[in-house]
Amino acid sequence: MKVIVLGGVAAGTKAAAKLMREDRENEVIILNKGENISYAGCGLPYYVGNVIPEKEQLIVNTPQKFEKLTGAKVLVRTEATKVDREGKTVTAVDLETGEETVYHYDKLVIATGASPVIPPVEGRELQNVFTMRTPEDAIRIKDLAVNGGIKKAVVVGAGYIGLELAENLAAEGIRPFVVDMAPQILPGFDSEVSDYLERRIADAGIPVVTGVKVTALEGDGKVEKVITDKRAYKADMVVFCAGIRPNTEFLEGTGIEMFKGTIITDSQGRTNDKDIYGAGDCAMVRNAITGKPAWSPMGSTANISGRLIAQNITGEERLYRGVLGTAVCKLPGLNAGRTGLTEAQAIEEGFDAASVIAVVDDKAHYMPGASYFIIKMIADKKTLRLLGVQAVGSGAVDKIVDMAVTAIMCKADLNDLADMDLAYAPPFSTAIHPFVHTLNILLNKLNGGLKSMTPAEYAKGMAEGYKLVDAGQVPSVPGAMHVELTEVNGPVEGLDKNDHILLVCNRGKRAYLLQNRLDYYGYKHTKVLEGGITFTEAEGL
Structure with missing residues (x-):
């Protein structure tokens, strides 16, 4: 079977590798627009901050190494420009020579990812204006941060990458300032949790301003000032982390169903064409709680969907149960994670939602380094089904979040979770686990014991x-x-x-x-x- 894979960062390489492991007779060709494949996109801010000292560490596999490791063929600097569904072909152009080639396929996997959005503001062509998406972006930003005499930087976008980048710029001695047109940072959290995180980030010396729109950049050759609808900010560097847009323009007119440029897929990753699949940042999946289409441009989702698509292509008939929007990030002095529905989302979806915010010890209070978690837990009053969790703290918030993921995917209710035999020793946890402690507080609230x-x-x-x-x-x-x-x-x-x-x-x-x-x-x-x-x-x- 001949499989053409468009895109080779996360979903594409995962699908290609699994296809070759399942059947060495498969002919798999990856066509990748960029020069690098299989790179650590989520690690880019940490290269800027020298947590990852060498740029080579960002590259999981080179094209040559991947070919030897898997048997799949990789063509870089090769951009797909046309898909002919009837003829089952892909036309692609070599970006170095301009030569076009037509590739035939039995199955096609579209994993072309997404590109950063830069608002169409005056001055965006000035020097020292960047996006943060590829290793090349991170290399240029770090080089300027270390060698360019940069003192002040404005990061546009207060999502995960923007805030992580701001922290790492600060580690390089640069004063970052974060602006975002949204009313809060980290939109996957309820507003009061986001507000708390914003205060903590500001306490660490990184000012964040929300509800402001960048209208122009000013400077003489190089950027010197960011103009917003509220005020101006001096800047020697500007980095846009203000969202991404699926790379699907070449699919217009093909009849492949899309929503706002994002490929619509079923629970097997298949499009409305039985021989074409979509995965990663360019494709829609489904929310595991609501069953509704959801866009989840996360590295974890891309890898899961890439593997699952390969299994379905080779006949395993796997179904993707969907995503919960699970995420975790490191912020100055603390960590934050979330999964499931926020309280606002739960109410919007028609649940009779109950919630609680609890501050609980993260390990035995007498242990060195003991601190606390702030946990917001959301459940349905009628069924007691867990709907979502948000966790903040200096410790392992990912464990709290992952426990919630397991519970939600298993459709567990609060009583199912209250007596779990979880690991306990003073250096790791409290005798009643912080997760269980929080759900007990929520149960107390629901039964009237806590008002x-x-x-x-x-x-x-x-x-x-x-x-x-x-x-x-x-x-x-x-x-x-x-x-x-x-x-x-x-x-x-x-x-x-x-x-x-x-x-x-x-x-x-x-x-x-x-x-x-x-x-x-x-x-x-x-x-x-x-x-x-x-x-x-x-x-x-």
Whole structure:
């Protein structure tokens, strides 16, 4: 069988390698527009920051090495320009010579990826203006950062790559400034979690401004200033990390179904043509919770779909259950991860969503390096099915996220998860795992044992009219009445049982314990501020 694979970075090389392992009689040819194949796109910011010191480390396989390793043929600097479905051919041009060649196929895998978006602003042709997508981009940025006398850089885009790049530019002694036209950073997180992360990034010396649109770049030959609709920023370098666009222009007029330039595929990765498949950043998959089409331009999705397509081409009949938008990133001083639906998405999809924000120990508190996780957990009230998790902390947030992925894909409910026999030793975890601790708090909220106010509700002013009570061991909330929970053995002087009371402490635990006591003694209008002072930063807290 002859298989033509268009694109050779992640999905394409994964599909080609698997096709050859399944049947050495297959003839597999990769046509790749770029010079490099199989490179570590997600590692590019870390090359800029010298975490990865050598550029060669970014290249997983050279074309020559890949050919020897797999038996597939690789043609670089070769761009597909036309697909003839009836004749089952692909026309491609050699970008070095301009020569066109027609390739016949039995099966076609389209894995052409996506290209960075640069807004059509005046001045984008100035020197020292970059995108961040390929090893060549990273090499040019690092060379300028190290040797070009750069002092200030503006990163346009506050997604994963933009924020990781900003941190690594800072590591090179450059002062980065991040701007984004979206109302929040990291759109895969609920707004209150994104706001928390934005504050922490700013605390690390990386200012972030959202809700601003870049309108022009100015400079004399080289960029010197970024103009937005709010103000101007001085810059010796500008890097656009403001999104990507699928590389599918050559498919126009072929009849291959697409949505906004993204190839529509079924659960086997097949397009509306039974002999053509789509994978990676140029193709749609499905959301595993909603079943709706989803675009998931992630390296993990590309590799999974590339392998699955190869299995289906060779007759294994595999079905892709879909994605959850799972992601994790390293930020200054902390890590952040997410999976599933945000609370806002869950409500939009028609779920009767419940959520909780918990601050829980990440390992035994007495161990060196012990810290905490901030975990937001979302579930459906009716079925108790877990819908999503967002986790922040200095420790292994990926473990929290991966546990949630497993639970969601298995359609587990909260009670299924509450008694899992998870690994415990003081250097690694707490006796009740932080994930389970959080879902227990959510169960308490759902069964009425915890009556709480979310940080989002607090930010909207819903604490107005509440009496503020500090439940901490040591008074720390200005203007609040301090109540020591161990001394509450009856009515509390200064509190009326008809008062609406907001209980606050550092993380929320002592406030919950105080609520339990107050409830016993007849105080029925109390609420605990979820996440406590650790998460919520507002006047008076």
